[in-house]
Amino acid sequence: MFTKRISAYCNLFQQLKARFSATKMAKSKFEYVRTYESEDYLLPNCWIVVRIDGKAFHKFSKKHDFEKPNDPRALHLMNRAASSVLNEYKDILIAYGQSDEYSFVFRKDTTLYNRRKTKITTYINSLFSASYVYFWREYFKDVKLKYPPCFDSRVILYPTDETLRDYLSWRQADCHINNLYNTTFWALVLKGGLTNAEAEQRLCGTLSSDKNEILFSEFQTNYNNEPQMYKKGTILLKKKIMHPFKNDKHKIVVLPLHEDLIQDDFWVKNSELLKLKSGELYSFTDSEKIPDLVLSQLHNLSVAEKDTGKQ
Ligand SMILES: Nc1nc2c(ncn2[C@@H]2O[C@H](COP(=O)(O)OP(=O)(O)OP(=O)(O)O)[C@@H](O)[C@H]2O)c(=O)[nH]1
């Protein structure tokens, strides 16, 4: 019995000794592999755009029965996930989202993570993806998430205000082109009884005006009256507002807008963005409903307070 115990202690001692020397060896002998790591710093004084995009969302949307061509639950969930990214990263000035993609624009003078490209893009993607899953149930209620969605991400640098504006205009024009096509396509299929292939054939070579005409004459749909979020996508800005339920208190919130950002008007109205200044107080007009996304950021509200809020 006694000798058994001694031999067990000896074994343990040998194991610890072996492990200790292995660790020491790793530190001394293998440490050099760290020198193979490289850091990729983003050029100074350029606007940094991180764009994330859902992987194979044609399949993900089918599996989760997204409404066609636009599912408001999916779009609001994208906006909610993006707003948690804006809340976390103060140096993001504006974000733009449509379909399964979101672009985040960092101030051009940001020193976030010493402007390390990989650090920035992986954190943004990871926080966005995690938030998408985290908030899923709030938007899709009892629709079960069947598998984990994932997103790719890329970083693009824009050296001038003009190229940054052109980038955002490009994404918004893309939203318009796709939405007009998809709205007409699904009207032909779901209301017109065409097969997918027939609808595709019918739309081949058509101009915007032709699609507008098909919608109007065959489906009594005036494309102009489609929801702004579908036609323009969503712009997220940080704005200072008067707290609607607490007098004299200001709060910075992430505000969703569904406006045209291609024309100068938007950039004049929000001139603080390119000037890197803080904006003025934003006031909701009397007829304007405070967006749910904003309400979700006004903490400590009782249901009663929410109910009496401006709608
Ligand atoms: N029904 C429906 N589908 C949507 C909605 N939003 C996005 N999608 C789908 O998501 C796709 C997004 O387009 P892409 O990003 O080009 O295609 P993808 O399938 O995600 O492919 P990769 O991005 O290359 O992985 C659309 O083509 C739709 O199939 C929605 O609101 N409703």
Ligand SMILES: [Mg+2]
């Ligand atoms: Mg995609």
